[in-house]
Amino acid sequence: MMKRIFIELQERSYFVYIAHGILKDTKFRWKLKKGDVAVLITDIQVAPLYLKRICNTLNSFGVITDRLVLPVGEQSKSLSVLDQIFTKLLNKNYDRNIVLIALGGGVIGDLTGFAAATYHRGIRLIQVPTTLLAQVDASVGGKTGINHVLGKNMIGAFYQPVEVIIDLDCLFTLSMKEFSAGLAEVIKYAVAFDASFFNWLENNLDDLLKFHPQSLMYCVYRCCKLKASIVSLDEREIQIGKRSLLNLGHTYGHAIESYFSYTGWSHGEAISVGIVMAVNAALHLQKFLSTRDAMRIKLLLERAHLPVHGPQEMQSKDYLRYMARDKKSRLGKINLVLPVSIGRARVFLNIDQNVILNSIEYNLIK
Structure with a gap:
């Protein structure tokens, strides 16, 4: 059973989809169309679990996919790692019609969201949270940003995704500590x-x-x-x-x-x-x-x-x-x-x- 929540923000409104196994569901249609270019941003811990599967699914819809795998951990919420995203996008000459997909926990969601908010002054963003913390909080509401040595989340922007896709089965891969x-x-x-x-x-x-x-x-x-x-x-x-x-x-x-x-x-x-x-x-x-x-x-x-x-x-x-x-x-x-x-x-x-x-x-x- 899938549940759907509407985030009502006028022209920035979007849906949050919640289900077990939604990332395996080939009948679920992402907010993408044939010919779209989607760049999936994830980390080295999440990539082996979901990256290939999601790329294959999106490819089957006619979506062109690219990917960037980043280091794991809160220290990745930094200017230097954010620059890796920008460098990737600029090297490929991606324009403002692409969509970034944040696949991971709160760190990936915040980083990717901030990149989407600022690249070409704003491109489409889809949040695919894989941790409990990201699913219940970080992926919903549009807070994005990075840390500074003098303070957490002091650099960022409010930037809403076009949709949030929550697969509860992702939680089964978490350690009890996570x-x-x-x-x-x-x-x-x-x-x-x-x-x-x-x-x-x-x-x-x-x-x-x-x-x-x-x-x-x-x-x-x-x-x-x-x-x-x-x-x-x-x-x-x-x-x-x-x-x-x-x-x-x-x-x-x-x-x-x-x-x-x-x-x-x-x-x-x-x-x-x-x-x-x-x-x-x-x-x-x-x-x-x-x-x-x-x-x-x-x-x-x-x-x-x-x-x-x-x-x-x-x-x-x-x-x-x-x-x-x-x-x-x-x-x-x-x-x-x-x-x-x-x-x-x-x-x-x-x-x-x-x-x-x-x-x-x-x-x-x-």
Whole structure:
């Protein structure tokens, strides 16, 4: 069974397709026509699994395909790797009528999306996410970009794809560590927006960890549906708009990733710790969040095999240095997305530095 979600953005609207085995389905018609040129961008880990199959499928439709295989990992979200994409396209004299297909996880999606946004000032983009994190979050909504040594995702653009194709069977190839990293973003959705989804996760997490097909479908569909409603209301993430609430845990988490130069800690692991620190901040501020809800959030993250304590190598001042550069901060004042109850979050402006330090150093979740 295939599910379809419409992202309503006027002339930039598109569909997200979700199914088991969609990449093997020769009856599924991509948003491509005979004679189109599609350049598939992927990495060395994903390429052996899907690249040949997808190229053969598209060729059977009369689509001309080309490919570029990049290094794997968060460090690839860089200017130097982005330049490899541009060099490939320019060497082939590709014009603005081509389409880029991002085949991979969040790194490939962000890189390829940014390339599509800027090559010839904008060409067509199709997202084909292969990790849980990319399927529930990174591939939907149009955020693209690269990292800088001084901060994560500080260089980029909002650029929507023409479609997103999610094959849930791709999740069966993930390691438990990779899958758990995606669950951090899943749990973020539930904490920030949907208490009933949080309840469902508490009751069905074991099935998710066993890759139960129906549970995977419900989980990914629910997250994409939430993302669709948010993006349709707030496409470009105005400062205190609803889309900014998707950054729950990210200000802390991005600091961890930046400190380690995008190695060692995965995005999902860093976000898990960031969610716990955001919960701590809410408790320190005594802003509505109950200790019972705080404990439920922490326990669910632990059950998902995610870390709930920050890296020992980092001092509190290390977090502050990177958090001050966060996109939500203004003039050195740090703004944070904090939960006020399970299913509700708010942006809190100009958070006192002592509250941030306490949220890092002192865990109030017992």
